[in-house]
Amino acid sequence: MAADGADVQQGVLGQVREAIRGQVRGLFGDKVEEKLVQAVGVELPRDEGFGDVSTNAAMVLAKPLAANPRVIGQQVMDGLLRDHANLFEKIELAGAGFVNMTLRLRELLRLALAVPLWGVAFGRLAVAARQKYLVEYVSINPTGPIHVGHGRNAVFGDVIARMLERVGHTVWREYLVNDAGGQIRVLVNSLHIRYRQLFGEEVMLPEGAYPGEYLIEIAKQLRARDGDKWLAVRDEAALFEGLRAFAVESCMALIKADVERMGITFDRYFSEFAMHQGSAMAEAVAALRAKDLVFEGTLPPPKGKEVANYVPVELTLFRATAFGLGEDQAVYNRAGQPTYFGQDIAYHMDKLQRGFDKLVTVVGIDQAGAFKPLAKAIEALCGRADAYHPVPYEMVKVLRNGEPVKLSKRAGNIMLLSEVLDEVGVDAFRFMMLTVKPTTALTFDLAKAVEKSMENPVFYVQYAHARLCAVFRQAGDLGIVQPADVVDEAALEAALAALEGQELSAAARAVVRQVMVYPAVLEQAAASLEPHRLANFASALAAAVHHWYGAEKWLDTADAKATAVRLQVARAAQVILADVLKVCGVLAPESM
RNA sequence: GUGCCCGUAGCUCAGCUGGAUCAGAGCAUCAGCCUUCUAAGCUGACGGUCGGUGGUUCAAGUCCACUCGGGCACGCCA
Numbered sequence: 001m002a003a004d005g006a007d008v009q010q011g012v013l014g015q016v017r018e019a020i021r022g023q024v025r026g027l028f029g030d031k032v033e034e035k036l037v038q039a040v041g042v043e044l045p046r047d048e049g050f051g052d053v054s055t056n057a058a059m060v061l062a063k064p065l066a067a068n069p070r071v072i073g074q075q076v077m078d079g080l081l082r083d084h085a086n087l088f089e090k091i092e093l094a095g096a097g098f099v100n101m102t103l104r105l106r107e108l109l110r111l112a113l114a115v116p117l118w119g120v121a122f123g124r125l126a127v128a129a130r131q132k133y134l135v136e137y138v139s140i141n142p143t144g145p146i147h148v149g150h151g152r153n154a155v156f157g158d159v160i161a162r163m164l165e166r167v168g169h170t171v172w173r174e175y176l177v178n179d180a181g182g183q184i185r186v187l188v189n190s191l192h193i194r195y196r197q198l199f200g201e202e203v204m205l206p207e208g209a210y211p212g213e214y215l216i217e218i219a220k221q222l223r224a225r226d227g228d229k230w231l232a233v234r235d236e237a238a239l240f241e242g243l244r245a246f247a248v249e250s251c252m253a254l255i256k257a258d259v260e261r262m263g264i265t266f267d268r269y270f271s272e273f274a275m276h277q278g279s280a281m282a283e284a285v286a287a288l289r290a291k292d293l294v295f296e297g298t299l300p301p302p303k304g305k306e307v308a309n310y311v312p313v314e315l316t317l318f319r320a321t322a323f324g325l326g327e328d329q330a331v332y333n334r335a336g337q338p339t340y341f342g343q344d345i346a347y348h349m350d351k352l353q354r355g356f357d358k359l360v361t362v363v364g365i366d367q368a369g370a371f372k373p374l375a376k377a378i379e380a381l382c383g384r385a386d387a388y389h390p391v392p393y394e395m396v397k398v399l400r401n402g403e404p405v406k407l408s409k410r411a412g413n414i415m416l417l418s419e420v421l422d423e424v425g426v427d428a429f430r431f432m433m434l435t436v437k438p439t440t441a442l443t444f445d446l447a448k449a450v451e452k453s454m455e456n457p458v459f460y461v462q463y464a465h466a467r468l469c470a471v472f473r474q475a476g477d478l479g480i481v482q483p484a485d486v487v488d489e490a491a492l493e494a495a496l497a498a499l500e501g502q503e504l505s506a507a508a509r510a511v512v513r514q515v516m517v518y519p520a521v522l523e524q525a526a527a528s529l530e531p532h533r534l535a536n537f538a539s540a541l542a543a544a545v546h547h548w549y550g551a552e553k554w555l556d557t558a559d560a561k562a563t564a565v566r567l568q569v570a571r572a573a574q575v576i577l578a579d580v581l582k583v584c585g586v587l588a589p590e591s592m
Numbered sequence: 593g594u595g596c597c598c599g600u601a602g603c604u605c606a607g608c609u610g611g612a613u614c615a616g617a618g619c620a621u622c623a624g625c626c627u628u629c630u631a632a633g634c635u636g637a638c639g640g641u642c643g644g645u646g647g648u649u650c651a652a653g654u655c656c657a658c659u660c661g662g663g664c665a666c667g668c669c670a
Contacts, residue, residue, distance in 0.1 A: 041608090043608065044608085045612085046612075046615095046616090047612085047614095050612080054612085056610095056611070059610085059611060059612095059651085062650080063649090063650090068650095069611095069650085094612065095611080095612030095613090096611065096612060096650075096651070097611090097612090098611080098612055100612090141670075178670080181669090181670065182669075182670070183669095183670060299667090299668075313668080315668060325595095326594065326595075326666095327594095329668095330667095330668050332668080333668040333669090334668050335668080337668090339668060339669090340669080340670065364664090365596070365597060365663095365664065365665085366596090366664055366665050367665080368595080368596045368597075368664080368665070369594095369595060369596070369665055369666060371596085372595090372596095392596080392597080394597070394598080394663085394664085395663090395664080435604095435605080435606095436604090436605065436606085437605090437606085439596095439597055439598075440597085440598070440605075441597085441598075441663075441664095443604070443605095445604090448604095448619095451632090452632045453619095453632060453633095455604095455618075455619065456632090457618080459632060460618090460632085460633090462632095463630085463632055463633080464633095466630075466632095467629085467630065467633085470629065470630060471629050471630095472629095473629090474629040474630095475629080477629090478629085517608090520608080521608080524608060524609090528608095528609080532606090533606095533608075536606065536607095536608095536617095539606095539617080539618090540617090543617080543618095546633060546634065547633095547634070547635090549629085549633070549634075550625085550631095550633065550634030550635075551634080551635090552628095553628050553629070554628095554629065555628085555629050591630080592630075592632065
């Protein structure tokens with residue numbers, strides 16, 4: 001096989017796809033655009049009986065060519081048989097025009113052999129397709145420790161970053177530290193009251209203050225550092241000036257500790273406070289004003305809600321209505337302070353100025369209302385509509401003993417991430433967060449996360465990996481000579497020749513098919529920013545492995561060649577399972 | 593009043609961005625498999641008019657409109 005870039009990156013599946021696209025170009029290149037050719041894809045047939053790979057080429061092209069899909073399918077099929085007969089055992093036309101391909105066993109074995117050799121090159125995008133991503137995630141306000149719901153954000157962001165890197169993009173991880181707003185004033189005041197309490201003063205936390213006990217700890221640290229220096233201070237501005245940094249850093253330390261426990265770190269903690277020391281906000285507003293997208297105006301009173309004594313005031317507004325959105329958005333509030341929206345614009349402009357192509361932000365779906373105006377502002381600033389990619393995710397519900405745990409920040413009974421990690425462990429938490437697509441609310445059952453059964457997908461997948469490892473250990477015990485991983489393409493051909501004439505059971509073939517499809521899964525997961533596809537794939541591959549394990553005995557000392565073939569497939573599955581788990585940030589244990 | 597998300601088997605969820613006479617897993621229920629490499633597993637059976645109506649299409653769980661049900665937002669708050 002010509003080991004050019006595309007082949008290595010995608011394996012047989014990529015080869016087949018390119019072969020089909022080549023046929024399409026040759027047959028209809030003068031009538032269809034390249035964009036349409038790119039829409040031609042390959043997939044695993046729904047029914048295994050249909051073969052290893054099928055293509056939608058005929059369906060995709062039928063309409064633009066105004067031709068019968070079966071005729072198109074026939075032409076593509078004929079071309080494949082003529083030009084790529086070496087790849088296929090059999091090609092059939094089926095249904096409305098599907099081209100079903102059964103690959104030669106040799107090609108599947110070549111893939112199994114190549115997977116350990118290629119390593120992370122398997123599944124990598126072509127260089128031209130790679131981009132610079134900034135992934136912003138977690139970004140919770142530094143006013144206390146992180147809770148379960150935010151844990152989902154952390155895992156999504158981390159796995160999105162990992163999978164983008166896995167396919168070859170450049171990724172920068174960032175946490176926006178919201179250390180400038182009103183909630184920091186509340187934090188400082190709450191801390192100060194806890195601090196005074198430490199000295200025996202009888203002061204109560206006011207309504208709206210942060211009630212968590214962590215602030216008592218932080219107050220003790222403050223006392224240890226500064227003694228009674230702040231005890232008599234009552235001036236809010238002086239307290240804010242003096243304690244802001246300490247309060248924020250102390251809270252950030254709590255957050256970082258929990259997040260790092262899950263193996264998550266950031267390239268930068270971006271301080272909003274620091275941003276406002278500079279001119280970013282003014283520049284962003286000026287840039288939009290130059291395009292007549294920022295202007296001075298007044299907003300109508302809030303809809304759907306009676307506001308007593310509403311006094312309209314002239315504000316600095318972003319002209320969201322120019323983009324068909326319901327209402328213009330204030331960028332500075334009535335006190336002249338930047339609004340959240342205004343800060344977001346400035347922050348995202350800063351990201352753009354740092355040269356990133358793609359701005360991904362993992363953010364709670366409750367903030368979804370802000371996406372559209374921000375997207376328009378970003379588009380106006382950089383001229384690209386495809387720069388901003390919010391990843392909204394739904395909340396987490398926790399079940400303990402089958403009963404929902406009430407999560408209420410106000411009532412103070414928030415469920416902390418650290419508690420959950422203590423209870424179920426990092427691997428189970430991370431994987432469970434990934435089992436469901438981001439926009440589906442996730443019910444996290446504490447009991448199931450520690451269960452050792454199919455109820456618990458993380459065990460199922462890890463067990464599959466451990467099982468594969470166990471087989472290799474057992475093979476060693478039985479004195480079975482295990483084929484060493486090939487070191488180059490020449491060795492691969494030699495190893496392949498040595499396996500000539502062997503068969504693969506249906507169950508083993510199903511495993512190879514899963515391995516084969518991995519690059520496509522990675523590509524789609526990365527392109528759609530949907531990490532749950534990786535978890536689903538991991539479960540599917542694990543299932544294929546378990547089925548195969550149950551279907552036949554792999555180690556047969558009486559038949560070295562057949563055993564060698566099976567071990568090659570097992571090795572490929574092991575490598576891919578370990579890889580996908582790594583991208584998910586979950587350990588691939590060698591034994592359970 | 594407006595916007596966003598969800599509605600698929602008794603339960604929890606997938607469904608590769610419009611495709612193949614049976615719409616898939618797991619759990620639950622029922623029936624099997626350890627004198628074979630970890631039974632933390634595997635094999636069967638049962639089970640759904642994909643919330644509803646209409647539309648676009650050769651083709652709709654997937655797209656559009658309307659509608660019903662559930663959730664979350666909707667301030668110059670964060």
